[in-house]
Amino acid sequence: MNLAQAAQARPPGDPGGENVLRLADVTVRFGGITAVDAVTLDVPGGQVVGLIGPNGAGKTTLLDSVSGLRTPTEGRIVLDGADVTARTASWLSRHGIRRTFQRHQAFGWLTVRQNVLVPLEWRTRGRGLLGDLLGLPHRRRETEALLQRVDEVVELCGLSDVRDVSAATLPIGRLRLLEFARAIVDSPRLLLLDEPTSGLGQRETELLREVLLGLVRRHELTVILVEHDVDFVMGLADRVVCLVQGAVLADGTPAEIRRNPEVIAAYLGN
Ligand SMILES: Nc1ncnc2c1ncn2[C@@H]1O[C@H](COP(=O)(O)OP(=O)(O)OP(=O)(O)O)[C@@H](O)[C@H]1O
Incomplete structure (x- = not known):
């Protein structure tokens, strides 16, 4: 991994390619609970989209829908222009969507x-x-x-x-990196990361950041990143979406999201 080469391939702020993923009014209900509420989101190729929000905002449920673990109650999921809303997790995995989980899935x-x-x-x-x-x-x-x-x-x-x-x-930090290695080894098109820094030490977090940045800058990867480490998200993401109670509260550049008063009130604090 050569970060200098990587940075040359796509300068920061470059809008990236065509949409790899499009979510149109995606809603997921569990009985009376609306976990994801009419979320519409475009994810251009080669970008990192950060997904932030308080506990219970619907972030993991949204990743579950994109990865085929949970079919939305309403709305459409479009991958590379094709409707994949009803596709299974194994089909989506074969077609380039990989994800990591909050709890590692390595075989001990x-x-x-x-x-x-x-x-x-x-x-x-x-x-x-x-x-x-x-x-x-x-x-x-x-x-x-x-x-x-x-x-x-x-x-x-x-x-x-x-x-x-x-x-x-292995200690937890190493296990999380192993989970990440398993997710990128067959060069997925779209990587969904659910709190990848949880359990990582400072050096491991920095390593993860560099590896991700390198892959994305060389256009090898498009990423949706769910993460509570706000500095990590803001440092990596091209765009950040804040979910609150299942709905998109704000969608913008990291700088815009950091100073958005509604996001500050609902999640970031002062
Ligand atoms: N299997 C389920 N059955 C019923 N309710 C669920 C289920 N999974 C999630 N929920 C509810 O859906 C809402 C969204 O949960 P979700 O885990 O997606 O939030 P999150 O933003 O990922 O939270 P966290 O940051 O704590 O991981 C919550 O109210 C949660 O209790």
Whole structure:
């Protein structure tokens, strides 16, 4: 990862590409509770959109809808121009949407390297099984390429020193970085991050920031970032959306959101 190269590829403030994602009046209800209330949002390619708001504002529920874990009660979700509102999580995952969760999802009994390999194995599952069994050269080359990619991402996420250690023995900060590594290893188009800095120390937070910034600036990634660490969001996001009681209270640049009196009253404080 070279941040200088990354910064050249897309200068800060560049509006990014066409919309990767469009939410149109997305509403999610749980019985009488409206968790997400008619949210309309465009996410241009290559941008980081920060999603902030108080506890219970509907941020995670919105990510659940975009990642196919929860079908909206109303409204439409459009990915690269196609309506994906009713698509399943596994379909969306195969089509380039990845997410992390507030609680890490690593497999404790696998090593760091094996954990990062899982999404790649899953993507190529079943393909070339005969080639594997016969040890055919083209399959060996494919496997070597996958392992090389795994090692690159493990290094990028600062996990090389623990790559052969089982995940169950890692402290929480390392586990969160492992979760992130698993989410980016197969180069998703859209990454949904749910409180990625929670449990990270200062150095780990800075590493995560640099890795994310590099990927985004090189147009490799579009991100929706849910995060309570306001400085982290404001430092990374091209745009910030503040949700309150399921609805969009404000949508603007980090500077606009920081000085928005309604956002200050509802969430940021003074
Ligand atoms: N499975 C569920 N069943 C019923 N209500 C739910 C469910 N999931 C979320 N809610 C409710 O929906 C609302 C939004 O919750 P959500 O977790 O999306 O908020 P959030 O902004 O992510 O909060 P936090 O910052 O605390 O993670 C809350 O009132 C919550 O209690």
